[in-house]
Amino acid sequence: MVKINKESTKKTVYSCDPNLWVSNYADELFRFAISRLNDTATAEDIVQDTFYSALNALKSFRGDCSEKSWLYNILRNKIIDYYRKTSKSQSSNTIDSETEDQYLSRYFHQSGKYTDHWMSKNGPHEWTEEADSNLQKDEFYEILRKCLTLLSPRASSVFVLKNMDELSSDDICKELNLSSSNYWVLMHRAKLQLRNCLEKNWYITPPKE
Amino acid sequence: MQKLIDLFILNCKQATLFIEKKKEGKLSFIRNLQLKLHMKACVYCRLYKKQSHIIDKETIELAKYCSHSSELRMSENKKEETQRRIKDQLDS
Numbered sequence: 607m608v609k610i611n612k613e614s615t616k617k618t619v620y621s622c623d624p625n626l627w628v629s630n631y632a633d634e635l636f637r638f639a640i641s642r643l644n645d646t647a648t649a650e651d652i653v654q655d656t657f658y659s660a661l662n663a664l665k666s667f668r669g670d671c672s673e674k675s676w677l678y679n680i681l682r683n684k685i686i687d688y689y690r691k692t693s694k695s696q697s698s699n700t701i702d703s704e705t706e707d708q709y710l711s712r713y714f715h716q717s718g719k720y721t722d723h724w725m726s727k728n729g730p731h732e733w734t735e736e737a738d739s740n741l742q743k744d745e746f747y748e749i750l751r752k753c754l755t756l757l758s759p760r761a762s763s764v765f766v767l768k769n770m771d772e773l774s775s776d777d778i779c780k781e782l783n784l785s786s787s788n789y790w791v792l793m794h795r796a797k798l799q800l801r802n803c804l805e806k807n808w809y810i811t812p813p814k815e
Numbered sequence: 816m817q818k819l820i821d822l823f824i825l826n827c828k829q830a831t832l833f834i835e836k837k838k839e840g841k842l843s844f845i846r847n848l849q850l851k852l853h854m855k856a857c858v859y860c861r862l863y864k865k866q867s868h869i870i871d872k873e874t875i876e877l878a879k880y881c882s883h884s885s886e887l888r889m890s891e892n893k894k895e896e897t898q899r900r901i902k903d904q905l906d907s
Binding site for chain 1: 826827828831832835836839841857859860862863866867869870871873874875876877878880881882884887888889890893894896897898900901902904905
């Protein structure tokens, strides 16, 4: 009985060796960063910065989680810091330079009535093309990444935090200092633009010669 | 009467926004009803909803895809530079 208690309270203490960080984790952390930042140089800088910050905070590593998840945590925070910085550099009261109506007029008729439908040019069409083979998948994800880079930094960070990191909208608003209505404007935009970009570049492409 | 109709019947712009809100459970009972009504009538917004789910799903897949993609690597220069600075700091 006593023995069982001892077993169950015994904790694993993880070790930590900064000399091996680069060889063990650089590529893995870089892949995590690049999928969320879509820019090689930025992703490399942030991973590098993650290691330096971890090194300076070595004392706070208590071994209650593995060094790997500790590094991932630091990286996640760095990415959110980066999002916060890039969205601050955009004007804070208007979202991008365009007004909401100008932006949406690409997709919808704008008379203010319930009859305002999709514009046929940028509205949804049936998607038939699917990525089956691995080669097609490479191509598809390449296009999805391209489409993500075309979003405004704010729209992109909202979309990525929601859909890759699965944060709740309330948490995203808190992290990025957004009002809930701004959050929805950005999410709506991101979705409309990604949908359109994927449709034009992957699902419905002009027939190849 | 026309005003009342404009108030209650959603256009596609509102409907697509509500579709996104609904996914996060942020739609009131009345708005949910308005959305249902719109979706019954609008083939384009039904397509949008389907595609919006595909985009969400594929974005998660993209993160997984990147994490398994062996050609995505930090450049050797950057690695060496980082390793050097870590070593310097540990030695100091």
